[in-house]
Amino acid sequence: MAQTLLLLLSATCLHTAGFTRENDLGFNQPAVLSGVQGGSIEVPFSFYFPWELAKDPQMSIAWRWKNYHGEVIYNSTQPFLHEHFKGRLIMNWTQGQTSGVLRILNLKENDQATYFGRVFLQTTEGMKLWQSIPGTKLIIHALITTPGSPFIIPSAVLTAGLEDTRGQRNPSLLNLGAMVGMVMAKVVVIIPLYGWVIFLWWKQRPAE
CATH class of the missing domain: 2.60.40.10 (Immunoglobulins)
Incomplete structure (x- = not known):
């Protein structure tokens, strides 16, 4: 019995060694x-x-x-x-x-x-x-x-969002950007101007 177990153990070790050999590559x-x-x-x-x-x-x-x-x-x-x-x-x-x-x-x-x-x-x-x-x-x-840095x-994706289905550049996106820029510029100028007018009116109003 002992010899049989030893032979089985040896065969198992040889099989395992062969499997490890393949995995070592x-x-x-x-x-x-x-x-x-x-x-x-x-x-x-x-x-x-x-x-x-x-x-x-x-x-x-x-x-x-x-x-x-x-x-x-x-x-x-x-x-x-x-x-x-x-x-x-x-x-x-x-x-x-x-x-x-x-x-x-x-x-x-x-x-x-x-x-x-x-x-x-x-x-x-x-x-x-x-x-x-x-x-x-x-x-x-x-x-x-x-201009700032690379x-x-x-x-x-270099041209993603800038081309329409005909392969031409979509002018609506560019126009939208220009319009937003113009509106922001006007807001920056008008708000201080309105503030100055209100201040002058308040200074010149008759005292109660």
Whole structure:
């Protein structure tokens, strides 16, 4: 009986170890990041695995964008850089490290997409590769400069409320603003004037 229990316990431990092994594999990166057109963004990443590295691990990092099976925009092995990111992408990662930072410079409106990191490495059990599943969604905002100070506004709402259904600017909103301004200006001038007239009348009225 004791031997049977020992065998069952060993089988359970082996099954649990196998399950943990699968869960010990991953590629971490932020779920969502936002940047401003003309600025830069940093995508930190790290990865982990259960295997023992080979003497020559031959680590390599690659990045895709738009979707899980999208175009490769960077590969540290070849090396390769997508034409869209020429002169704008910097990979801060050193061979053998399990973390780094992907930096995109001079952000453009069409950089808005989801980015997926992937790692290749040689282990004692052969070549392994895996990729982030959710990736990092990058949101790009437009930078609007005013006489006072710059502020950020999503590019999708730059003209919201200023256009009618025919795609032309709605003059009624502009006219309403002008009318409100004129009324306020008149109120500011008329109230002191009425006050001055009442004061003079009160001074000049005959004493009772």
